[in-house]
Amino acid sequence: MNVVYAYPWDIVGDPAAPGRLKALGADAVALAAAYHTTRAATPHHPEHRLVDVHAACYVPVREEAWRGHRLVPPRPAWMSSADPFGEARDALRAEGLPVHAWTVLTHNSVLGSSAPDLVVTNAFGEPYPYALCPAAADVREYCRTLVHEVVELGAPDALILEACGALGFKHGGHHEKTDGADWSPVQTALLSLCFCAACRARYESAGLDVPELRSRVRAGVDGAPVSVEDALGDMAETVRDLRTGLAGELRDLLIAEARSVRPGIPITLHASADPWATGPFATVPEGVDVDLLVGSCWGAPETDTEGLRALGRLGPRVGAYLLALPPRPADGAALARLAETYRAAGAAEIHWYHAGLASAARLKAIAEAIAATGHDPGAGSDRG
Helix, strand or coil: CEEEEECHHHHCCCCCHHHHHHCCCCCEEEEEEEECCEEEECCCCCCCCEEEECCEECCCCCHHHHCCCCCCCCCCCCCCCCCHHHHHHHHHHHCCCCEEEEEECCECHHHHHHCHHHEEECCCCCEEEEEECCCCHHHHHHHHHHHHHHHHHHCCCEEEEECCCCCCCCCCCCCCCCHHHCCCHHHHHHHCCCCCHHHHHHHHHCCCCHHHHHHHHHHHHHCCCCCHHHHHHHHHHHHHHHHHHHHHHHHHHHHHHHHHHCCCCCEEEEEECCCCCCCCCEECCCCCCCCEEEEEECCCHHHHHHHHHHHHCCCCEEEEEEECCCCCCCCHHHHHHHHHHHHHCCEEEEEEECCCCCCHHHHHHHHHHHHHHCCCCCCCCCCC
16 A cells, blocks of 8 residues: 655645646545644645645634643644645545545644643753653643544544654754764664653652653763663663653553544554654554554665564554655655565555655656555545
């Protein structure tokens, strides 16, 4: 199965967009139902070439659903449609394309900036305003209500959950200026450990000495630890279990909520088998109860395939989130080879990022890759 990703603004106002996506040979479209702040090219839209948008919810934000909540998703006031997701969904379905609601959860700089006590805060006391921390009850309630509304009002054929856990150091600010620090993946993981009030309370409840933990994290960031375990010492196992447990609490809450609204709805999770993973692809354990785990495949193929195989050992089916944008070439044969590499590593689905952002040459390459690797025109058609 091949799934292409798109935003509502790629579809709304462009009558040709659904047919253009259908012509790629995809089996379904992952359509953003809630998304973070971004600046995005729209190379094919008849009315604009660029959108510069804040984090927003693209299904209607009902006052009665959000009354009393501290965190309420912004509406996309810059779009004229009262229901951008629904309008785009209906246009895609008219072309025979099932629609999966691509829902970004804890990545929201608008809400994080308005509630700095609810965001991930590193061991140096520095907040990450783009990263809502799910240790906070207000954040979990926001995510639960968001999923409820997306499933009920969006009426998608399937649900895709992204950032279903705490975000970390990466995936943060515009005009990022951090690469020159040469922090290793281990140091980046340490910078992703949260010390907000809710997380500190969890550490204390687990019997951890929070000042000592903070000291070890800081020393690791400024040192050269070979692993997170090396930096944290005898605290590592407890911290790891707390972090994976937190992601699990959020995941289980949202899966239960989605299935309470629509029993049997297919659910995909953007995920990583790395127990220290934060960000869009949060950590998941063995036996997670979803239909598909999609792993990031934006890096070196050998690294990506290791990640897919690790996900495959957790139980559910696996998909590959394949980057078809720079620095990848606009080359159908090259993309087809990547797709086949990921299928050989266990990927039952290829999720193509991103049909709305891709040039005409890149769309042609995606179509050629899908045609070369084969697709099932009926896949996903029974998801309703």
